[in-house]
Amino acid sequence: MQNFFLITANMMALSGLQHCGILTARAFSSSPTAPFSVLHHLRPISSSKKIVCTCHQKQISPRQQLSTDGPSGSDTAFYDVVIVGGGMAGGALACALGNEAVLADKKILLLDRAKRPSKLTRENLGSDYSNRVCALNSQSKKLLSEIGAWSAIENLRCKPFHRMQVWDACSDSMITFNHPDLVQELAYIVENDVTVSALTEQLNTLHNVEVKYETGLSNLKLPMVGRMDQNSWVNLTLKDRSNVTTRLVVGADGANSEIRKYGGFGVTRWTYDQSAVVATLHLAEETENHVAWQRFLPTGPIAMLPLNGSQSSLVWSTSHEAAKKLVLMSDDDFVEAVNHAFWDDSHHVASLDVVSQIFGDFLKVLQPDDSSSVRQLPPSVSGIQTGSRAKFPLGLGHAMHYVKPRIALVGDAAHRVHPLAGQGINLGFGDVVCLKEVIVQSALRGEDLGSIGSLTEYETQRQRHVVPVMMVIDALKRLYSTTNPAAVFARSLGLQATNALKPLKEALIGSASR
Amino acid sequence: MAKLLRGLTWMQRRRKSSKLVHPSVKVQRFYTNDTKTVDPKEVEFFGSEANNWWREPNILLAMNQTRVPLIRDAFMHHHIAGDVAQSRQLDGISILDVGCGGGILSEALVRLGATVTGIDAASGMVEAAKQHASVDPSLHDRLRYLNTTSSDLVLTEAERFDGVVSSEVVEHVSDLEGFLGDCVRLTKPGGSIFITTINRTWAAYVLTIALGEWLGPVPRGTHRYQKFVAPERLKQILQENNCETKFLRGQMYNILTNKWSWISNTSISYALHAIKT
Numbered sequence: 124m125q126n127f128f129l130i131t132a133n134m135m136a137l138s139g140l141q142h143c144g145i146l147t148a149r150a151f152s153s154s155p156t157a158p159f160s161v162l163h164h165l166r167p168i169s170s171s172k173k174i175v176c177t178c179h180q181k182q183i184s185p186r187q188q189l190s191t192d193g194p195s196g197s198d199t200a201f202y203d204v205v206i207v208g209g210g211m212a213g214g215a216l217a218c219a220l221g222n223e224a225v226l227a228d229k230k231i232l233l234l235d236r237a238k239r240p241s242k243l244t245r246e247n248l249g250s251d252y253s254n255r256v257c258a259l260n261s262q263s264k265k266l267l268s269e270i271g272a273w274s275a276i277e278n279l280r281c282k283p284f285h286r287m288q289v290w291d292a293c294s295d296s297m298i299t300f301n302h303p304d305l306v307q308e309l310a311y312i313v314e315n316d317v318t319v320s321a322l323t324e325q326l327n328t329l330h331n332v333e334v335k336y337e338t339g340l341s342n343l344k345l346p347m348v349g350r351m352d353q354n355s356w357v358n359l360t361l362k363d364r365s366n367v368t369t370r371l372v373v374g375a376d377g378a379n380s381e382i383r384k385y386g387g388f389g390v391t392r393w394t395y396d397q398s399a400v401v402a403t404l405h406l407a408e409e410t411e412n413h414v415a416w417q418r419f420l421p422t423g424p425i426a427m428l429p430l431n432g433s434q435s436s437l438v439w440s441t442s443h444e445a446a447k448k449l450v451l452m453s454d455d456d457f458v459e460a461v462n463h464a465f466w467d468d469s470h471h472v473a474s475l476d477v478v479s480q481i482f483g484d485f486l487k488v489l490q491p492d493d494s495s496s497v498r499q500l501p502p503s504v505s506g507i508q509t510g511s512r513a514k515f516p517l518g519l520g521h522a523m524h525y526v527k528p529r530i531a532l533v534g535d536a537a538h539r540v541h542p543l544a545g546q547g548i549n550l551g552f553g554d555v556v557c558l559k560e561v562i563v564q565s566a567l568r569g570e571d572l573g574s575i576g577s578l579t580e581y582e583t584q585r586q587r588h589v590v591p592v593m594m595v596i597d598a599l600k601r602l603y604s605t606t607n608p609a610a611v612f613a614r615s616l617g618l619q620a621t622n623a624l625k626p627l628k629e630a631l632i633g634s635a636s637r
Numbered sequence: 638m639a640k641l642l643r644g645l646t647w648m649q650r651r652r653k654s655s656k657l658v659h660p661s662v663k664v665q666r667f668y669t670n671d672t673k674t675v676d677p678k679e680v681e682f683f684g685s686e687a688n689n690w691w692r693e694p695n696i697l698l699a700m701n702q703t704r705v706p707l708i709r710d711a712f713m714h715h716h717i718a719g720d721v722a723q724s725r726q727l728d729g730i731s732i733l734d735v736g737c738g739g740g741i742l743s744e745a746l747v748r749l750g751a752t753v754t755g756i757d758a759a760s761g762m763v764e765a766a767k768q769h770a771s772v773d774p775s776l777h778d779r780l781r782y783l784n785t786t787s788s789d790l791v792l793t794e795a796e797r798f799d800g801v802v803s804s805e806v807v808e809h810v811s812d813l814e815g816f817l818g819d820c821v822r823l824t825k826p827g828g829s830i831f832i833t834t835i836n837r838t839w840a841a842y843v844l845t846i847a848l849g850e851w852l853g854p855v856p857r858g859t860h861r862y863q864k865f866v867a868p869e870r871l872k873q874i875l876q877e878n879n880c881e882t883k884f885l886r887g888q889m890y891n892i893l894t895n896k897w898s899w900i901s902n903t904s905i906s907y908a909l910h911a912i913k914t
Contacts, residue, residue: 228725570748
């Protein structure tokens with residue numbers, strides 16, 4: 124989804140955002156020795172939310188210790204970079220590093236706990252779609268093209284969409300995003316399995332990248348800083364009892380990152396009282412299906428992302444109880460519930476309709492009417508792919524720091540967001556681009572790749588981008604979770620106003636594509 | 638006596654040594670007989686700084702951001718044809734790092750593919766440099782450290798090196814002309830000489846000594862104003878040694894971001910590249 128979370132300039136909810144733990148001093152000054160923000164100890168507004176601030180907690184693993192051993196044995200393999208986590212972010216980073224001519228003499232290792240993914244082809248994909256998809260923006264597409272994985276994705280399957288419509292269940296306000304004349308795509312819907320398969324194929328061609336599947340981590344010894352001996356490297360003990368030493372370990376192992384725990388990174392996180400229900404839907408009629416739809420219900424946003432002319436992917440964030448019911452009910456009841464969610468107007472605030480009508484007329488005077496402000500109707504759903512329903516809980520997470528000496532975090536290990544804006548993987552790919560660039564610059568200067576001096580550049584740049592995005596996504600989630608008339612009023616008029624301001628929308632599209 | 642003194646700070650040592658040893662007695666603490674270009678007080682000072690040489694955040698390590706690209710690009714431009722965006726760009730180039738200290742610059746150049754000899758008059762420094770490099774597999778070949786001086790090395794390895802680097806050293810030597818002459822003699826004809834140092838201006842005094850040492854991270858006693866060298870003087874001496882200056886630019890350190898960057902003003906810190914004709 125595009126960056127419509129910057130929709131309203133009058134985001135009153137932002138002032139309610141007291142979970143300032145995600146702001147660190149380091150985000151806004153690039154001093155490597157800047158102190159931690161003192162704000163992260165503020166209490167949350169609502170005591171029903173679970174806030175966990177673990178910035179000063181002790182190391183999780185009792186076995187994790189600073190090594191005082193002598194030089195390690197000669198049978199310990201030494202790598203320049205070890206990436207833990209073979210998902211989309213980890214795989215993309217491995218490909219990006221392996222692709223760089225400057226790093227041709229470096230040794231890179233990718234560790235993945237899962238089995239080697241089987242190669243996907245058009246033939247073995249079949250007609251069923253996976254229920255886990257992502258909306259990849261133009262920057263992510265650019266990264267995947269540069270590492271040579273995009274053509275494989277296009278050959279398998281992906282669906283570009285040109286327009287997005289977002290509207291409120293409590294009023295008539297809506298906003299649409301598209302490039303002029305619908306020529307350029309806004310983003311691409313790609314199944315996660317397809318992305319991973321394309322990355323795996325690319326990894327096989329890189330001579331300086333080694334991949335170990337079905338390899339978990341049993342221990343990690345942090346480097347001793349300030350001395351230079353064998354213990355100044357990171358030492359990883361794998362589940363098969365072998366040891367690996369490296370200059371730089373990158374944690375790309377997801378929201379429950381082990382590397383983040385071993386590294387003792389403080390993290391601010393809370394769970395939302397929502398779960399996301401995913402499914403693959405069959406549409407009632409075949410259309411061009413190049414529009415992504417999202418409706419904000421008071422219980423949470425429901426989104427339909429196009430997969431092909433007659434199928435779409437569903438991501439419905441709702442309360443835990445509702446999610447449980449949705450996953451257990453029959454297919455027909457589920458289809459009924461989805462259609463009801465998109466079409467039902469019972470939450471409308473009547474008085475607001477009048478006001479928004481007047482406001483809309485006023486805006487039409489300022490800004491001439493054009494096709495983008497015409498409300499389109501979402502397609503209705505006729506069926507659901509069997510066995511495609513699943514749910515997972517939602518939360519927010521942000522590591523206080525993204526780097527420590529010889530450790531870096533990318534993707535969900537560093538930051539976890541609500542799926543309402545479709546930014547999760549795009550932020551992760553943004554991390555990959557930035558970290559790769561920092562490592563390349565470091566190598567061009569003959570530096571020791573894991574030295575903290577250059578790694579802090581990555582953290583500074585990424586936190587400057589990610590923290591505001593996360594705040595706005597969180598704020599949007601809260602703003603649209605309420606039926607309080609005042610909030611509904613403000614957000615509806617704000618949304619209408621933003622929809623009328625073309626330059627603002629173009630800026631939003633631009634910033635979300637980065 | 639040397640061991641006892643090493644444990645104290647520079648100021649304390651100065652006070653102590655003035656009580657025990659008459660100032661007219663020249664103290665020699667290293668094996669070579671050469672006192673021409675090397676200042677023994679400087680050698681002693683830096684020998685004691687060896688343990689702290691690699692600690693981060695580190696101004697000299699950060700200076701690699703400017704001086705390594707300077708050296709790399711100078712060789713790519715004048716000596717090798719090739720793309721900077723490749724690994725081991727300086728493959729086949731031999732470089733001498735005079736006054737290598739703990740090896741901060743030497744290690745970076747080795748990683749770029751060069752064959753590097755690092756020399757330093759302070760044995761403590763050379764030991765620290767060897768120890769630091771010994772644990773890094775990327776530095777196991779193409780790097781050697783010698784506890785010697787440039788005037789001693791000239792006797793055995795004259796005109797042996799494609800490039801001679803003397804970074805943050807000329808402001809510590811006692812005989813500048815002799816030292817630069819040695820450096821030029823060690824360079825092959827057509828080879829490159831790189832010097833980074835501090836200018837002899839009041840601005841440099843304020844920033845590097847007053848702010849840098851009294852208030853900042855630089856250890857006290859590192860620099861003495863009388864030894865700062867103006868770029869014109871360097872250029873002149875190099876000219877007398879048949880070296881043509883190709884590059885001269887100022888550089889500036891931002892203490893908040895720990896970054897060095899190039900500036901046009903050479904009045905504080907500057908870098909110079911000359912080619913021996």
